[in-house]
Amino acid sequence: MAGVLSALLLGTAMALILNAIPADSTDATVWLTDPSHRDVLNVALALVPFAGILFLWFMGAVRDYFGKAEDKFFATLFLGGGLLFVAMLFVLSAATYGLLASADTSQGSAQLQLWQYVRQFDTALLSTYCTRMAAVLTLAATTIGHGLDTFPRWLIWLGYLVAVVLLFIDIPWSELIFPVWILLLSSFVFLADRHHRGADTPTS
Numbered sequence: 715m716a717g718v719l720s721a722l723l724l725g726t727a728m729a730l731i732l733n734a735i736p737a738d739s740t741d742a743t744v745w746l747t748d749p750s751h752r753d754v755l756n757v758a759l760a761l762v763p764f765a766g767i768l769f770l771w772f773m774g775a776v777r778d779y780f781g782k783a784e785d786k787f788f789a790t791l792f793l794g795g796g797l798l799f800v801a802m803l804f805v806l807s808a809a810t811y812g813l814l815a816s817a818d819t820s821q822g823s824a825q826l827q828l829w830q831y832v833r834q835f836d837t838a839l840l841s842t843y844c845t846r847m848a849a850v851l852t853l854a855a856t857t858i859g860h861g862l863d864t865f866p867r868w869l870i871w872l873g874y875l876v877a878v879v880l881l882f883i884d885i886p887w888s889e890l891i892f893p894v895w896i897l898l899l900s901s902f903v904f905l906a907d908r909h910h911r912g913a914d915t916p917t918s
Contacts, residue, residue, distance in 0.1 A: 717772035717900025723765035725893030730758030731810070731840070732887060752814055762807040766800045772900060773851075779903050780858055788854040788861075795850030802847065806839040840889060848892040849880035855899070869902055 733754075773796045777784065813832040856873030859865030865873070876895045879888060 715900070715904060716768045716775060717896055717903070720765055720768035720772050721893040721897035721900060723761045723768065724896070725890055727758045727761040727765055728840070728889055728893065729887075730754055730761075731806075731836070732889070755810065755814065759807050759811055762803060766803060769796070769800055769896075772896065776855060776899070776903060779907065780862060780864065783862055784858050785861055788858050792851055792854035792858065795847045795854060799844055799847040799851060802839050802844050806836055806844070809835050809839075841884060845880045845889050845892070848889075849877045852880065852892070852895060853877040864906075866902075869899065872898065 773793070777789065777792070809832055813829065852873055856865065856870055856877065859873070860870045873895065876891050879891060
């Protein structure tokens with residue numbers, strides 16, 4: 715359930731961030747002074763810490779589902795990719811918070827230059843580094859599940875497809891397929907675990 719909640723919060727936060735910050739630098743001054751845009755972004759940033767905490771819980775739940783038989787090599791990639799993903803997501807949020815705080819004191823060209831810097835910084839982190847680490851985690855988890863024969867065929871193919879898209883395809887909003895994958899994987903693990911517990915319950 716932590717994974718389901720993490721996927722929902724992470725997807726919402728990423729969608730709000732991508733939608734709130736304009737791509738055109740000529741709109742920067744208007745956007746920075748518009749309370750509605752800034753309120754939306756503040757909501758998105760407030761969700762990020764909780765999404766990160768639940769994401770770590772999701773990682774623990776997946777590793778617990780795999781058990782002691784998990785491949786140590788891919789388990790290390792899974793853990794490292796996930797931790798780096800969360801760390802960079804927090805850095806992105808902190809930089810954006812700094813943008814919002816500095817917008818009240820910066821004026822004119824200084825405000826525009828600040829926006830351009832933070833915009834490029836956020837775009838690089840979210841669309842390049844965060845997505846690549848998400849791809850590593852997805853690839854590692856899918857490979858472990860495939861090797862242990864604990865994932866159905868559809869989830870294996872989906873995991874590899876998501877990893878390829880996150881690694882090599884840079885299109886608008888493609889980052890959101892990662893929360894979708896988390897949601898599907900978490901739902902599968904939750905239902906599989908309930909089925910396993912039900913099968914182990916003795917009948918009278």
